[in-house]
Amino acid sequence: xxxxKLRAGLEARATAGLLLALSxxxxxxxxLFQKQCSVCHGDGRGxxxxxxxxxxxxxxxLSVAQLRAVIRDGVPSRGMPAFPLPTAELDALTALVxxxxxxxxxxxxxxxxxxxxxxxxxxxxxxxxxxxRGRGKAAGPDLSAVGREMTFGEIEDAVKRPAAKIRAxxxxxxxxxxxxxxxxxxxxxxxxxxxxVQDLNxxxxxxxxxxxxxxxxxxxSAMPACSGAECGDVLAYLSSLEGVRVGEKGPELVGxxxxxxxxxxxxxxxxxxxxxxxxxxxxxxxxxxxxxVLKWVFPVNHNVLEVTPVVMDGVMYVTGPNQVFAxxxxxxxxxxxxxxxxxxxxxxxxxxxxxxxxxxxxxRVFLVTDNAHLLALHRVTGQLLWETAITEGVEDKRNMGNxxxxxxxxxxxxxxxxxxxxxxxxxxxxxxxxxxERVWRFWTVPKPGEPLSETWKGTALAEFGGGAATWMxxxxxxxxxxxxxxxxxxxxxxxxxxxxxxxxxxxxxxALDAATGKLKWYYQFTPHDLYDWDGGQTPxxxxxxxxxxxxxxxxxxxxNGFFYVFDRTNGELLLAEKFVDRLNWATGIGKDxxxxxAPGLEPTHDGTKVCPNVLxxxxxxxxxxxxxxxxxxxxxxxxxxxxxxPPSWNGRDIPxxxxxxxxxxxxxxxxxxxxxxxxxxxxxxxxxxxxxxGVIFFGEDSGALxxxxxxxxxxxxxxxxxxxxxxxxGHSWRSSPMTFMAGGKQYVxxxxxxxxxxxxxx
Numbered sequence: 001x002x003x004x005k006l007r008a009g010l011e012a013r014a015t016a017g018l019l020l021a022l023s024x025x026x027x028x029x030x031x032l033f034q035k036q037c038s039v040c041h042g043d044g045r046g047x048x049x050x051x052x053x054x055x056x057x058x059x060x061x062l063s064v065a066q067l068r069a070v071i072r073d074g075v076p077s078r079g080m081p082a083f084p085l086p087t088a089e090l091d092a093l094t095a096l097v098x099x100x101x102x103x104x105x106x107x108x109x110x111x112x113x114x115x116x117x118x119x120x121x122x123x124x125x126x127x128x129x130x131x132x133r134g135r136g137k138a139a140g141p142d143l144s145a146v147g148r149e150m151t152f153g154e155i156e157d158a159v160k161r162p163a164a165k166i167r168a169x170x171x172x173x174x175x176x177x178x179x180x181x182x183x184x185x186x187x188x189x190x191x192x193x194x195x196x197v198q199d200l201n202x203x204x205x206x207x208x209x210x211x212x213x214x215x216x217x218x219x220x221s222a223m224p225a226c227s228g229a230e231c232g233d234v235l236a237y238l239s240s241l242e243g244v245r246v247g248e249k250g251p252e253l254v255g256x257x258x259x260x261x262x263x264x265x266x267x268x269x270x271x272x273x274x275x276x277x278x279x280x281x282x283x284x285x286x287x288x289x290x291x292x293v294l295k296w297v298f299p300v301n302h303n304v305l306e307v308t309p310v311v312m313d314g315v316m317y318v319t320g321p322n323q324v325f326a327x328x329x330x331x332x333x334x335x336x337x338x339x340x341x342x343x344x345x346x347x348x349x350x351x352x353x354x355x356x357x358x359x360x361x362x363x364r365v366f367l368v369t370d371n372a373h374l375l376a377l378h379r380v381t382g383q384l385l386w387e388t389a390i391t392e393g394v395e396d397k398r399n400m401g402n403x404x405x406x407x408x409x410x411x412x413x414x415x416x417x418x419x420x421x422x423x424x425x426x427x428x429x430x431x432x433x434x435x436x437e438r439v440w441r442f443w444t445v446p447k448p449g450e451p452l453s454e455t456w457k458g459t460a461l462a463e464f465g466g467g468a469a470t471w472m473x474x475x476x477x478x479x480x481x482x483x484x485x486x487x488x489x490x491x492x493x494x495x496x497x498x499x500x501x502x503x504x505x506x507x508x509x510x511a512l513d514a515a516t517g518k519l520k521w522y523y524q525f526t527p528h529d530l531y532d533w534d535g536g537q538t539p540x541x542x543x544x545x546x547x548x549x550x551x552x553x554x555x556x557x558x559x560n561g562f563f564y565v566f567d568r569t570n571g572e573l574l575l576a577e578k579f580v581d582r583l584n585w586a587t588g589i590g591k592d593x594x595x596x597x598a599p600g601l602e603p604t605h606d607g608t609k610v611c612p613n614v615l616x617x618x619x620x621x622x623x624x625x626x627x628x629x630x631x632x633x634x635x636x637x638x639x640x641x642x643x644x645x646p647p648s649w650n651g652r653d654i655p656x657x658x659x660x661x662x663x664x665x666x667x668x669x670x671x672x673x674x675x676x677x678x679x680x681x682x683x684x685x686x687x688x689x690x691x692x693x694g695v696i697f698f699g700e701d702s703g704a705l706x707x708x709x710x711x712x713x714x715x716x717x718x719x720x721x722x723x724x725x726x727x728x729x730g731h732s733w734r735s736s737p738m739t740f741m742a743g744g745k746q747y748v749x750x751x752x753x754x755x756x757x758x759x760x761x762x
Contacts, residue, residue: 029096036083036093044100050080053100055151060101066341068094104155104239105147116237119230126234129200129223131378132241134251134385138363139200140186140223141167142383145243155238159231162221169336172218173197178211186222190215194331202363202380204335206314206328208743243384250376250386250435258362258379259313264741266311269357269405270622271738274541275475275484277624278691279739283746283761285693289707289717291761295747296332298756300325304734305751306686307357308405308622311740315379316749317360318756321353322369326382329749330742332758336382343371347422350401356473356735357405359413361433366413368402374415374431386436390415390429393441396465399424404473409483409514412439416470420488420534425465428474428485428510430517440517444468444487444505452504460492460499467491468506472536472620477552480569482520483512484541484554488534494603495530495646502527507535509556511571521571525558527594530603531585531643532614533559540632541568542625547669555668557623557634559616562589563671577671579618579664582611582638603643609654613641615684621699622688622736626710631665631674633689633696633710638662659683661701665713675713677706681724688736690748697748699723699733705750705757719759721752 033044040050053059059067071094074082085093120126127136133144146155157164174184175197185199195212197205226234244250261267263280271277284292300320309329310317316329323339342353350370359366364385365377372390377383391397399419406415412430420426426444431437445466446452453461460466467490474485490499490506504522507529511520526533540555546565554568561583565575576589586595601610615637623634639659653659663677679701687699691710700706703724707717723733735751749758 029092032085032089032093033096036085037097040080044097053097055154056101057149059097060103060149060151062341064094064098067098071097102151103148104150104152105242107152107239109152109236109239111232111234111236113233113236113240116230116233116235119234120237124226124230124234131381131383133244138202138378138380138383139198140170142378142381143238144241144383147239147241148243152235152239156235159226159235159238162223162225166221170222172222174216174218175205175207175212176214176216177207178213187217188335189328189333191333194328194333196328196331196333196335198335198380204313204315204328204380206330206742208330244387246373246387246389247392248386249437252434258360258364261312264746265313266309266738266740268310268359268408269308269473270475270538273407273409273476273478275538275623276540276542277622277689277736277738278626279693281739281741281746282693284695284739284748286695286709286716288761289695292707292717292719292748292759293762294719295330295758295760297758298325298327298332299754300756302353302754304732304753305756306354306403306734307751307756308736308738309740309749309751309756310358310360310405311738311742312360312379314742316740317358317365318751319355319357319367321355324358324365324367324377324382326365326379329740329747329758330745332756338367338377338382338384340369343369345371346401347399348401348419349403350418354403356403359406359408361408361411361413364433366406366408366433368404368406368415370401372400372402372417374406374413374436376413376433376436388431388436388438390417392438394425394427396424402471404471407473407476407483408433409476410478410481412514414474414476414483414485416472416474416485418469418471420467420469420471420491421493421532423464423491424467424469426468426470426487428470428483428512428517430483430514442510442512442517442519444470444508444510446504455501455504457500458498460490460503463498464491466499466503466506467493468503468508469534470536471534472538475539475541476514477541477568479552481514482568483510483514484539484568485510485512486535486537486539486556488536489529489532492646493529493532494643496528496602500528503529507533509535509539509554509566511568523564523566523571523573523593525556525562525564526560531560531610533612533616535559536620537618538620538623540623540625542627544627544630546574553668555623555625555632557618557632557636557666559612559618560585560595561612561617562586562595563632563634563666565668575668575671579634579666579671579673580612580636580638582640583617584609584611584640603645605645607642607644609640610643611640612637613639613653613659614643615639619686621686621733622690624689624691624696625668626691626694626696628694629665629674629710630668631710632668633663633665633691633698635688635698636662636664637683639683661685663689663696663698663708663713665696665710677708677713677715685724685733686735687723687733690737690739692739692746692748697737697750699736699750701733703733703752705737705752721757723752
């Protein structure tokens with residue numbers, strides 16, 4: 001059969017399907033569509049004014065309720081108006097549009113599904129290339145949800161006529177490289193400047209075109225056409241595949257799988273599980289940092305990103321709202337993209353689409369969604385392997401969501417929960433990386449009547465849950481097998497009348513046994529917090545000589561304005577010194593480890609001036625310790641606020657008393673400031689620091705990415721990204737820089753506004 005005859009046949013089948021759908025819903029459905037929709041969508045297959053709705057994956061991926069909402073509310077950003085139709089007409093139109101792209105799983109398909117499954121994993125050899133729910137091989141497209149993602153006609157064409165329409169990213173090709181080697185696999189992406197190939201073992205080969213002698217594309221499809229009696233059974237089996245259900249146990253890991261982290265990778269949110277954003281890479285130095293140039297820009301459809309990219313084996317993973325992109329880290333080109341709609345269940349930052357990144361272990365990439373579902377995606381295909389609702393077993397799920405990157409701890413994935421500013425009961429969970437089964441849970445707040453509830457005198461626990469969310473990524477010490485995690489503020493935040501006492505374990509750092517989640521020790525930074533100074537700041541772990549003794553240390557610059565140093569093996573407090581000048585709520589930290597409170601500074605209905613302000617002297621932006629200088633680097637905020645009791649709520653800025661961001665280098669043995677870099681701006685930015693090669697990169701308050709000498713603080717280089725709060729909501733720094741090695745060269749990357757930017761030396 002010629003290509004033109006085959007194409008004509010496919011178009012005829014599509015037209016017949018549309019006519020059948022239109023007739024099935026009667027004259028009212030046809031009339032509504034023709035009256036309301038045809039001016040843009042024609043007969044359903046689209047025009048230059050509107051997209052094709054037939055066999056449309058985006059349409060097919062929407063639930064009936066979501067599709068109904070799109071028709072009712074429109075998509076103003078895309079030029080689609082709202083259609084506020086009567087309920088009956090809206091329902092009929094929704095059903096009609098959905099029928100254009102009805103998935104195979106909703107169709108009546110004949111054949112023996114069980115027989116098709118046996119053939120798929122047996123003599124048919126399909127599983128030698130394709131994976132279904134973790135079984136098989138991740139070379140070709142994952143088919144776990146193909147019955148939900150494609151119509152029956154699309155599946156039939158792909159199985160019986162695979163060469164007719166090769167799926168984007170899966171054309172076979174061979175590369176001949178200048179170093180004498182060659183590679184054969186799928187062309188996942190290419191341009192005149194670079195090419196991305198995935199071999200048949202699931203490894204990505206990412207090359208600049210100057211490294212390539214020849215790209216030889218192969219005709220046809222790598223998949224043979226299905227023929228014979230078994231085809232009907234295979235179609236029935238594939239049509240039944242609807243993906244992974246929430247809470248369904250995932251597949252066990254087969255072997256170790258996936259690349260191992262090596263020097264030059266950035267394998268987790270902090271770069272290292274210790275939380276220290278100091279890289280051992282040394283190509284970028286104080287002498288050459290001035291030569292950095294922009295290598296690529298990758299936009300994400302979101303107004304402000306908070307992600308820190310993760311890089312493993314040359315592949316970068318970046319996130320937006322409920323989505324992950326896998327990129328060629330050197331070129332910024334897409335390898336795969338996973339996305340799901342926002343849930344509509346969350347509030348606060350999760351509802352805004354805030355997401356700070358992923359964790360990676362073996363062949364799995366872990367993401368937490370806005371409604372606190374932990375997902376495991378396959379590293380090669382981006383397909384969902386398992387999904388767990390973190391809130392499972394929680395009595396009151398209101399206000400709960402998630403924004404943070406999870407943390408890989410041995411063979412577990414640890415993830416927290418957000419929502420403490422709206423009332424909830426905090427906890428921290430650990431899940432098996434292989435299957436998604438929960439291994440342990442640690443509650444950060446007791447129930448009324450439980451141990452520690454005596455530290456909550458009043459109604460706050462019963463009415464609001466207590467708070468103490470675990471909303472920021474913690475750290476891990478493999479030497480002692482201990483997870484360290486900060487907890488959030490108590491709730492209600494500014495009013496302590498309903499929660500007299502210390503309110504444990506709010507505003508604390510927790511040391512938990514990684515295997516069991518049992519508490520080893522804790523420290524509460526701000527007992528009975530009245531200022532919203534949660535303890536989520538990074539608990540940075542480092543081993544070094546400290547006051548003449550080799551120590552395992554934990555360092556934290558807390559939101560309350562004090563810099564702390566602990567012996568992390570037992571929680572012994574070694575140092576507590578203020579690192580900001582504007583601090584009036586306490587005169588110091590006593591020998592018992594508790595703050596020495598200044599009198600008369602509780603929030604009132606009229607307002608009380610307290611320093612630091614509600615944003616804190618430090619917050620979630622990243623910190624680092626350079627082992628050569630031995631100094632701790634932090635973005636400090638010098639600012640005071642007027643704190644009011646609810647219902648007036650939080651600490652407003654003080655007129656004519658602007659705040660200031662200051663990058664500081666602290667001596668960890670004394671707390672002394674070794675140097676500082678004052679900044680000009682609104683003191684409402686959230687750019688952290690990176691240490692590498694004797695250079696400190698930081699998100700400067702005006703919106704520039706700056707670089708200074710780690711020893712002197714001398715300015716070395718900057719680039720203005722205009723990620724500044726002075727430009728209005730949605731423009732402030734919301735991420736911290738990272739660095740990685742790819743193709744033998746060091747790069748620095750970060751998110752500014754809706755873009756990920758990557759820099760390297762010429």
